[in-house]
Structures are given as structure tokens and as C-alpha cells.
Amino acid sequence: MAANKKLLFLPGDGIGPEVMGQVRRIIDWMDQRRHVSFDLDEDLVGGAAYDAHGSALSDATLDKAMNVDAVMLGAVGGPKWDNVERHHRPEAGLLTLRKELDLFANLRPATVIPALAEASSLKTDLVSGLDLMIVRESTGGAYFGLPKEITDLPDGGKRAVDTQVYTTAEIDRVCRVAFDLAGKRGGKLHSVEKANVMETGVLWREIATEIGKEYPDIELHHMYADNCAMQLVREPKQFDVIVTDNLFGDILSDCAAMLTGSLGMLPSATLSGADESGRRRAMYEPVHGSAPDIAGQDKANPLATILSYAMTLRYSFDMGEDADLIEKAVGNVLASGLRTGDIMQNGMTLVSCTAMGEAVTVELDKLAA
Ligand code: NAD
Numbered sequence: 038m039a040a041n042k043k044l045l046f047l048p049g050d051g052i053g054p055e056v057m058g059q060v061r062r063i064i065d066w067m068d069q070r071r072h073v074s075f076d077l078d079e080d081l082v083g084g085a086a087y088d089a090h091g092s093a094l095s096d097a098t099l100d101k102a103m104n105v106d107a108v109m110l111g112a113v114g115g116p117k118w119d120n121v122e123r124h125h126r127p128e129a130g131l132l133t134l135r136k137e138l139d140l141f142a143n144l145r146p147a148t149v150i151p152a153l154a155e156a157s158s159l160k161t162d163l164v165s166g167l168d169l170m171i172v173r174e175s176t177g178g179a180y181f182g183l184p185k186e187i188t189d190l191p192d193g194g195k196r197a198v199d200t201q202v203y204t205t206a207e208i209d210r211v212c213r214v215a216f217d218l219a220g221k222r223g224g225k226l227h228s229v230e231k232a233n234v235m236e237t238g239v240l241w242r243e244i245a246t247e248i249g250k251e252y253p254d255i256e257l258h259h260m261y262a263d264n265c266a267m268q269l270v271r272e273p274k275q276f277d278v279i280v281t282d283n284l285f286g287d288i289l290s291d292c293a294a295m296l297t298g299s300l301g302m303l304p305s306a307t308l309s310g311a312d313e314s315g316r317r318r319a320m321y322e323p324v325h326g327s328a329p330d331i332a333g334q335d336k337a338n339p340l341a342t343i344l345s346y347a348m349t350l351r352y353s354f355d356m357g358e359d360a361d362l363i364e365k366a367v368g369n370v371l372a373s374g375l376r377t378g379d380i381m382q383n384g385m386t387l388v389s390c391t392a393m394g395e396a397v398t399v400e401l402d403k404l405a406a
Pocket of ligand 1: 300
């Protein structure tokens, strides 16, 4: 098959290259066994790019990112670059990518793989079978609104201001992503804000309700953010898709993440709006960071990155069946008792990052046989 699917790999720093190496293994498997080829390019980002070019994201790399169907990123950062000026820090490369690609919808699934249900901080029966998706608005709201400042007061004290601001267009576009997703999943959407005390919440609710009329098949619920936090730990399986603003999404997605047990298991995607042909720019990455404490030791859990690759197939290339296959292979490998250190449990077998990646391809072989 012709390689018309353009993918840019940015492994980054720390364990980034190790976990991305295991995705390459799966890409090779797909090429050989399913005849699916990608036009795959690789480049530097973060500290590695700073060391090579004096910038955490070179113009040439950004240009490549603007011209592919999807970017896959490992992780950036580490103590080596802690004292670099802020605008050259590894994280600046990531923020520039998000801004320039206009990636405003952050998708964070929280799926409990049966073999890991006991690793959750909640009781197994509350989380087993859990499969929810949080869509977080990620370029607006309280983290970016102006004014944002600390000023001196005449009494010698200070005054700090963050501004929560949203426009119709910003709310509309992220809600549409969430409605579309709900349509492809369980057909249920919770729109989460605090319309009881915040004007942005009133506008958010109004717009979500309006868009809901265009999606009569989606069951739309409105929920206050504080209640949502409570419901996530009380009865998480009531949710299918949750859409919310930047600040609430930051908190609620971390809360949902812990329902699944481990940072090394969590994938994510960030999407832009759709162009006329329906194409969205997208970046896929594990939720975890560069884990400098275990970098270079072949100890990292590659599954969050492998699951991010499955999201790439599902959302950028409409290859849901292949994504299902990879997710199933990951579930089976865990069910067989293999564990990296971060998810190690009594009676299980401790394996390296490489061995975990190999096990997933062996399982793919069995599933595809
Ligand atoms: P971290 O996610 O890198 O690590 C937190 C803990 O989880 C560590 O003990 C680490 O060993 C463990 N861990 C993380 N991922 C793992 C995996 N795949 N397998 C096994 N164990 C894993 O967070 P941190 O320690 O707060 O940050 C370290 C560096 O990563 C910092 O420079 C930070 O800025 C950066 N960071 C980058 C991103 C990103 O690239 N998106 C996200 C978060 C943090």
C-alpha cells in the first residue's frame, strides 16, 4: 500500500526515545504483517533539540510538524536543562507546537484494563470496565486569559489576578469535538462547568445546549465541576465523554487518570479544528514525563506510548480496527502477567521496556494469525 500517511516522530528526552522505540517496533510489524506503511520522519524536540540547535523546537521541525497528518511525541525535559532560560526550556518546545498547530482539544481517555483493575485507588467493582474520555479545552481559559499579573498594593500587600475568559468560538469548537467523539463512542456527553457561580460557565452551558440540538442522538447532561469531581470517584462508570474548560479539565483529567492506576499506562491526544476536508492537525503523546530517574535503563513502561499510537490510528487515520487490535494485544500481554516496574504486582513477571514492546508484537502476531 502506498505510504501516504505522514507521521512525524519526536522522541524527545529521557525515556522518550526508549518508549518511542517500542512504537517503531509496532509500526514495523504493521508494515510487514498488515502492509500498512507510513511516511515516517523523525526529529528532535525539547532538551535534545536545544543541545543541537540552541532551541527546543527549530523552525525546520515546526515546519515538518505543520505538514504531517499526525505528530507523535515521547516526552521532554530533565534536570540537565533546569537552568536554561524559560523560553528555551524543553517544555517551551511542546507549548510552541501546541500553539502553532492550534491544538485546542486535549483528549484524555481513562480506560481500566481488566488485568490492572486492582491497581486503581478505588474498589475494583467501581472501576472494572471503566472507559471514559475527558475532552479538555487546552488553549484558553484561566491559564491564558488577560490580565494575568501580580501588582503591589498601597498597604504593602500584593494583588494577584488570573482571568477566566472564553469566547463563543472557543467553546463551540471544543464542544463539537466532544459531541463528535460521543457519537463514535457511547452516545453520552457531560458538559462540565460552574454556571451557578461563573459567567464563563453560563456561556459554556448555553453554547453546549445549542450545539446539542444539532446532535439529537447524543444524550447531553450538564454538570457542575465540583459535582463532577465527586461523581468521578463515586460512580465513574456513569460517564462516557466529558467536555470541560482548561482549568477544570486539568484537575478532572488527573483525577480520572488515577482511577486507572498508573501514569505509565495513560495515552493522550490533542486536536485542532477540522479544515474543509475534515482533517484535523493532531499530536499524540503519553501523559507521563521524561522520567529522568529511570532514563537509559530500559525500565520504562512503553504502554502509554503504544496506546497513544493506537489513538493516532483511530483519530488521525480512521484505522479503528488496527487500534482495537493494538489495545487488545496490550490487554492480553498484561493478562499474561508481564509488568514493568511501575505497575509491578505480587506474582507477576518483571520485564524491561524492550521486552514489553516485544511481547506486544508477539501478541499481535497471535491475534492476527
Ligand atoms: P514523570 O512523569 O517524568 O515521572 C514521575 C514518576 O513516574 C517518576 O518516578 C517516573 O520514573 C515514573 N514514570 C513516569 N513515566 C513512566 C513510565 N513510562 N514507566 C515507568 N515509570 C514512569 O514526571 P516528573 O518526574 O514530574 O518530571 C520529569 C521531567 O519530565 C521534568 O523535566 C518535567 O518537566 C517533564 N515532563 C514532561 C512532560 C511531557 O513531555 N509531556 C510531562 C510531564 C513532565
